[in-house]
Amino acid sequence: MISRIFTTIFLLLIVSAPHKLQSYSILEQHTPLPGRIGNNSVYFTRFGKTYIFFYMTPEKDMLARQLIRDINEKTILSFGNASAPCPVIEILAWNEKYPDPIGEDKDGNNIYPDSEGHNLFSTYRSKVAEIVYSVLGTKMEGLSGHLNFNPNYDALKIHRDSFSDQYQYLSSLPPPVKTYYLFQDLTLMDWQMAKGTFAGTLVQDGSDGDRFIMAVFPGEIVGTVYTEPCVSKDKNSVIVYPGRISFPYHSSVAPTDFDGSTTVGSWKGKRISTSTRGVVQEEEIILAAKNATFLPINRPTITIEKDNLRLFEYPDTIKIQDISQKLANENNSLQHKLPDQENLTILESSPQDFSTTISYLKKNLGVRGSNVKIFHLIKRDGGFSRFSKLDLEIPENSTVVILNKSKLPENYKYYTISKIWTDQGLPWIQLFNFSPHQAMIVSGRVFRQLSMTPLEELFFRNAQIDEENAYDSVLTEKLVCELILFVIN
Amino acid sequence: MVIKMKNITTFVLFLFIFNYALSSAETLPVPGRLGSSEIATAQFGKNRLFFYMTPEKHEMAKNFMIDIQENMQHGIVTAELDFPINEVTPICTIMTDPIGYDENNQPIYADTKGMAVFENHAQHVKRMIENHWKVHFYGLSKDLSLIINFDANRFHQDQFVTQYKFLKEHTLPIPEYILVQDLTLVDWEMAKGTFTGTILQDEETGDRFIFPIFDTQIACTVYTEPAIYLGPNIAPEYPGANTLPPHCPIAPIDRLGDLTPGSAKGKRVSISIRGLVTKQEMDEFANKCQHLDVNYPQITFNAENQQTRTYPNGLLFKEINLQPDSQLSVVRRLPDMQNVEVYERLSQNSVELIKSLKDTFSLDYQPGAVRILELTKKDGGFSNFLCNEESLNIPADATVVIVNRSKIPPDYCHFPIAEDFTKQGLPWIQLYPFPLNMAVTLTGDKLKDLSITPVEEIIYRDGRKDIENVDPNIIHDKFAIKLILFVFY
Numbered sequence: 001m002i003s004r005i006f007t008t009i010f011l012l013l014i015v016s017a018p019h020k021l022q023s024y025s026i027l028e029q030h031t032p033l034p035g036r037i038g039n040n041s042v043y044f045t046r047f048g049k050t051y052i053f054f055y056m057t058p059e060k061d062m063l064a065r066q067l068i069r070d071i072n073e074k075t076i077l078s079f080g081n082a083s084a085p086c087p088v089i090e091i092l093a094w095n096e097k098y099p100d101p102i103g104e105d106k107d108g109n110n111i112y113p114d115s116e117g118h119n120l121f122s123t124y125r126s127k128v129a130e131i132v133y134s135v136l137g138t139k140m141e142g143l144s145g146h147l148n149f150n151p152n153y154d155a156l157k158i159h160r161d162s163f164s165d166q167y168q169y170l171s172s173l174p175p176p177v178k179t180y181y182l183f184q185d186l187t188l189m190d191w192q193m194a195k196g197t198f199a200g201t202l203v204q205d206g207s208d209g210d211r212f213i214m215a216v217f218p219g220e221i222v223g224t225v226y227t228e229p230c231v232s233k234d235k236n237s238v239i240v241y242p243g244r245i246s247f248p249y250h251s252s253v254a255p256t257d258f259d260g261s262t263t264v265g266s267w268k269g270k271r272i273s274t275s276t277r278g279v280v281q282e283e284e285i286i287l288a289a290k291n292a293t294f295l296p297i298n299r300p301t302i303t304i305e306k307d308n309l310r311l312f313e314y315p316d317t318i319k320i321q322d323i324s325q326k327l328a329n330e331n332n333s334l335q336h337k338l339p340d341q342e343n344l345t346i347l348e349s350s351p352q353d354f355s356t357t358i359s360y361l362k363k364n365l366g367v368r369g370s371n372v373k374i375f376h377l378i379k380r381d382g383g384f385s386r387f388s389k390l391d392l393e394i395p396e397n398s399t400v401v402i403l404n405k406s407k408l409p410e411n412y413k414y415y416t417i418s419k420i421w422t423d424q425g426l427p428w429i430q431l432f433n434f435s436p437h438q439a440m441i442v443s444g445r446v447f448r449q450l451s452m453t454p455l456e457e458l459f460f461r462n463a464q465i466d467e468e469n470a471y472d473s474v475l476t477e478k479l480v481c482e483l484i485l486f487v488i489n
Numbered sequence: 490m491v492i493k494m495k496n497i498t499t500f501v502l503f504l505f506i507f508n509y510a511l512s513s514a515e516t517l518p519v520p521g522r523l524g525s526s527e528i529a530t531a532q533f534g535k536n537r538l539f540f541y542m543t544p545e546k547h548e549m550a551k552n553f554m555i556d557i558q559e560n561m562q563h564g565i566v567t568a569e570l571d572f573p574i575n576e577v578t579p580i581c582t583i584m585t586d587p588i589g590y591d592e593n594n595q596p597i598y599a600d601t602k603g604m605a606v607f608e609n610h611a612q613h614v615k616r617m618i619e620n621h622w623k624v625h626f627y628g629l630s631k632d633l634s635l636i637i638n639f640d641a642n643r644f645h646q647d648q649f650v651t652q653y654k655f656l657k658e659h660t661l662p663i664p665e666y667i668l669v670q671d672l673t674l675v676d677w678e679m680a681k682g683t684f685t686g687t688i689l690q691d692e693e694t695g696d697r698f699i700f701p702i703f704d705t706q707i708a709c710t711v712y713t714e715p716a717i718y719l720g721p722n723i724a725p726e727y728p729g730a731n732t733l734p735p736h737c738p739i740a741p742i743d744r745l746g747d748l749t750p751g752s753a754k755g756k757r758v759s760i761s762i763r764g765l766v767t768k769q770e771m772d773e774f775a776n777k778c779q780h781l782d783v784n785y786p787q788i789t790f791n792a793e794n795q796q797t798r799t800y801p802n803g804l805l806f807k808e809i810n811l812q813p814d815s816q817l818s819v820v821r822r823l824p825d826m827q828n829v830e831v832y833e834r835l836s837q838n839s840v841e842l843i844k845s846l847k848d849t850f851s852l853d854y855q856p857g858a859v860r861i862l863e864l865t866k867k868d869g870g871f872s873n874f875l876c877n878e879e880s881l882n883i884p885a886d887a888t889v890v891i892v893n894r895s896k897i898p899p900d901y902c903h904f905p906i907a908e909d910f911t912k913q914g915l916p917w918i919q920l921y922p923f924p925l926n927m928a929v930t931l932t933g934d935k936l937k938d939l940s941i942t943p944v945e946e947i948i949y950r951d952g953r954k955d956i957e958n959v960d961p962n963i964i965h966d967k968f969a970i971k972l973i974l975f976v977f978y
Contacts, residue, residue, distance in 0.1 A: 072565045073565075075564065076562045076563070076564060076600075077563040077564055078558070078561075078562065080558075088755075089558065089677070089678050091563075094562060151637045151638050151640065152637055152638040152754065153752035153753045153754070154678070154753045154755060156752065156753060192640070194962050195962045196964045260967075262967060263946065263964065263965060263966075263967050263968070264963070264964050264965075265950075265963075266639035266642065266740075266945055266946045267640055267641075267642065268638065268639065269640060270638070270640065334819050334820065334821055335820055335821070336820075337818045337820045340896075345830055345865060347820075378830065380828065380830075380867040381944070383967070456752055457751035457752045458751065458752040461751075473680040473750050473753070473755070474681070474750065474751075475681050475682045475745075475748040475750055476748065476750075477747060477749075478747055478748065478749050478828040478868065480828065
């Protein structure tokens with residue numbers, strides 16, 4: 001317990017005092033990330049009313065790896081339509097496609113179209129529930145489960161979840177019904193992911209906040225639990241299924257290049273996730289959180305400044321400021337084209353060509369310094385292009401103002417800049433919601449911790465629009481991410 | 490203002506749709522698709538290919554797709570080890586070999602219903618070929634590939650085990666037989682604006698040809714090749730996986746340079762029905778087909794053993810000694826062309842190179858009457874060369890020399906320029922081999938027929954190396970296609 005408290009304090013220090021970050025990463029560099037084998041602690045974080053736990057035990061890791069072997073060797077597969085909002089054809093296990101019994105044997109036991117598959121997955125679900133109980137102390141009721149194959153991005157859109165089985169279970173309980181939490185054990189599994197890729201779950205913070213990818217890397221099994229209160233009691237305290245509104249907006253991420261400068265090629269591999277669902281009584285969740293280590297989110301405080309312009313201040317010192325006018329308009333001046341780095345096109349402009357913009361930045365963003373260098377970074381492909389790998393001679397004590405000149409289709413969201421927190425022992429990658437009407441202000445030192453986000457269209461999709469619209473294959477203009485850096489000291 | 494914005498949005502949407510309609514329109518019926526009634530044939534090295542489609546075959550393929558999804562069981566298998574591909578586990582139909590025999594010595598299959606469906610389809614295809622082509626089809630075998638992503642896709646040659654077994658057991662004397670593969674590619678919820686197909690490497694000239702299908706299409710190509718005989722009246726021995734030129738399936742990818750359907754690209758299916766037809770019958774049939782000319786180069790060498798490739802369509806490639814570029818260049822950025830970055834370089838910095846190109850291609854031009862454009866492509870889709878005033882602004886009568894400065898790993902092959910012959914009614918897209926030590930000259934008018942090849946790693950793999958090496962999962966530097974255009978007026 002003492003060590004957990006110490007870790008919590010330490011992690012809080014990380015986000016409030018970023019100068020500690022480097023020493024933290026050195027200390028923790030040999031510790032597996034939360035949710036992986038070798039890290040036996042239980043961690044949690046909060047997204048609004050949703051708790052996300054990270055845990056892994058040797059038993060769970062073995063169980064997942066055995067499941068993959070069973071899928072490869074024994075499971076009968078078919079195809080069926082994915083559920084809303086993207087009902088395209090996806091791979092389904094035969095026993096999930098035909099879940100109902102087709103009869104009974106002489107002893108009165110159900111016979112299923114795929115009895116072996118049925119037994120395999122129901123045993124897996126029961127074992128997951130047992131492990132969850134032993135680790136978190138949470139007793140799952142109203143159990144159901146799904147097996148998700150992600151060999152590509154088909155059927156992947158940003159959505160919220162439906163817990164119809166669990167709400168049906170709750171509505172069948174005799175009143176008074178206690179306060180329950182919806183509970184999902186989501187285990188992400190490498191399924192021959194290619195080297196240098198990542199996959200995971202993309203989670204959006206609130207209706208329009210930053211996005212976080214709960215990542216899985218090749219070779220890994222990652223255990224997460226999502227849990228939040230059941231919402232739907234009517235005035236008579238009767239449980240009513242509320243529809244597809246559970247958990248924050250999220251989406252699966254299929255294997256994608258992780259690195260900006262290298263690629264494994266066309267072959268990326270596949271991943272599987274299992275979701276084992278149920279309901280758990282509230283007090284057990286509260287107790288589980290109390291016994292776990294809290295992982296703080298680098299979440300901004302927002303203040304409204306003059307002219308209703310917002311200022312987002314992050315614990316790691318990043319600032320994002322609304323700007324009142326269009327800056328750094330296109331110009332036709334000559335530029336120096338530097339060799340590509342991190343597969344980014346890099347251009348250097350003369351400060352004279354951006355004198356109006358520089359004046360605005362100094363006047364309105366309080367940036368000081370007379371020495372200005374201007375770089376344009378253009379990204380058109382996948383992988384995180386890390387700023388720490390760019391040789392642009394940006395001093396640590398300089399101020400870097402970043403303007404977002406990306407071109408995305410209408411209604412897409414600008415998550416152009418990311419921070420790979422997995423480098424620092426946290427199990428996620430943060431994508432900042434940073435629009436072209438804003439400026440990001442960072443020190444040269446913090447700049448080196450950031451990356452340009454992979455140009456994977458899914459990452460930039462609009463969650464509300466995805467949720468409201470049934471899938472249709474629509475052509476849009478290609479996405480281009482472009483940043484202009486003003487390095488001032 | 491609101492109305493105006495709405496009008497602008499509608500106009501932009503119209504432009505998108507118009508652009509897509511233009512780019513997807515095949516001005517002539519393409520052999521092998523519905524609507525093209527003639528059976529066409531073309532010679533690729535020792536392989537004769539036939540392209541045919543009938544309403545009946547089209548309907549059969551669509552019905553078979555329903556069977557694949559509803560009436561066949563599938564599973565995971567490890568890709569065939571004889572193939573030089575990774576030991577991955579593609580989604581694949583459960584092996585078609587019997588798992589046992591009943592008391593009447595009839596085979597028992599793991600999926601009896603699925604096997605019957607597949608066998609029925611194969612017999613139907615066989616009958617169709619025999620009836621329409623007036624040939625006899627022996628040694629029938631069948632194979633099904635569900636192309637969901639790029640897993641297990643590598644260049645390879647095929648095995649015709651069943652057919653060689655038939656020949657081995659044939660009563661002497663054995664007539665000359667041709668190996669025949671009816672390969673039907675079927676759209677399986679391919680996203681709008683994507684293509685998929687088979688990429689084939691011509692081992693004699695090095696050119697590559699993609700036999701594509703676009704979204705919504707079903708296409709049939711029949712590949713034929715003489716069986717290998719060791720001598721007169723000697724039964725052929727199974728020669729291993731060395732039939733047909735090195736080739737590879739392509740999973741659905743973006744077709745258009747400027748537009749994308751996003752991360753979800755969809756899937757496709759290949760149905761391969763194989764057998765043997767006597768050479769005499771095959772020749773008689775070929776004589777009745779429409780013959781298609783392939784744009785093959787005439788290859789010559791000068792006294793210094795430098796290669797020249799002269800294509801019938803006017804492209805002239807020559808080996809040339811080129812100086813490396815300077816690391817830093819002064820450029821003026823022009824608007825993107827189909828998501829390709831376009832920069833104009835100062836010609837006074839490339840005097841030596843211009844002189845070298847002038848001498849190599851015997852160009853007659855006035856000093857100063859040359860523009861230098863640098864084009865960089867890093868993502869998918871075919872980016873057409875737009876020569877109009879709003880883009881590259883290259884007159885139809887200008888002479889253009891292109892130098893390849895692409896950055897791809899050393900063991901890959903350079904195919905930066907493509908020509909989509911489907912626009913001219915031919916069922917293929919040609920990729921020109923264009924190594925770094927060559928330059929190509931053509932007119933501004935011809936340039937409009939060409940495009941920059943999608944940056945999809947598999948397209949650039951060395952087919953022969955793929956076949957010789959079981960390729961481990963290797964990480965490479967990212968690809969960037971860079972072309973320098975010298976426009977002489």
